[in-house]
Amino acid sequence: MSMPEQPDYTRVLLAHGSGGRLSHELVEHLFLKHFDSPILLRLEDSAVIGQSTAFSLAFTTDSYVVSPIFFPGGDIGKLAVCGTVNDLAMSGATPRYLSAGFILEEGLPLADLERVVASMAATAREADVQIVTGDTKVVDRGKADALFINTAGVGWVPDGLRLGSEFVRPGDVVVLSGTLGDHGMTIMTQREGLRFEAPLASDCAPLNGLVARMLRAASEAQVVGAIHAMRDPTRGGLATTLNEVAGKAGVGVEVNESAIPVRDAVRAACELLGLDPLYVANEGKLVAFVAPAAADAVLAAMRQHEYGR
Structure with missing residues (x-):
């Protein structure tokens, strides 16, 4: 039996742009070897x-x-x-x-x-x-x-506001702004010509208004540094984003997968194509790491915004 052909890791592959392991290896082992600014080394958005x-x-x-x-x-x-x-x-x-x-x-x-x-x-x-x-x-x-x-x-x-993975602490509450996988599965099904009873649409949206509301709610909760980090889970999806933050913060992240909202049409498309919605790209969602004392206030503020429901 012939062995399967091994990828040529001496050349750029499509997988290098996926946001997954090869993307991170490319950044860490090639780009950061030459670009060594301490600002860049934080690798935030x-x-x-x-x-x-x-x-x-x-x-x-x-x-x-x-x-x-x-x-x-x-x-x-x-x-x-x-x-x-x-x-x-x-x-x-x-x-x-x-x-x-x-x-x-x-x-x-x-x-x-x-x-x-x-x-x-x-x-x-x-x-x-x-x-x-x-x-x-x-x-x-x-x-x-x-x-x-x-x-x-x-x-x-x-002044005084600093967010980043290094500020995440054990006990933080992980807050997600909405359903997962809408953008990525919309693009994939369009390419494959797939149609579902419930049509798919990208979640593409500007989130700065939502973030401003969250920061205001955190300030009003009078919890110093209430929001520790925020990320938008684009390429590689939520799972990749959580892994990145956990790795930089030196913590583990416990995920209750049944509590993560995924639209039925997105779930059906993922099952058809053999994908996990936690690894599918989003373009109008964010995930925040929030101090427990402020989590309820931040979540309530998010739910009052059209992009946080």
């Missing part, structure tokens, strides 16, 4: 830079490649704005300004490009951020999947 008497600067960047570029619940433009806004918000920042870089494939209909740009503008207005600089490049037909978008963003972190 955004970098928090400097400190003044009033605020610190949060800075993040991300690139977006998705097929199809239009999908139920969103498109690549909405995804780009939400993803960058959310990465800033997870540091406790108020997002303010974004850049937008476009790599366009020759032959892309201008009507499709305008639809994407209009969607980005509408999402930026919802999130109360401005797109203030950008760039475009065009590549030969067949060299890109319609278009790719890179965004960077900056925001302000109030």
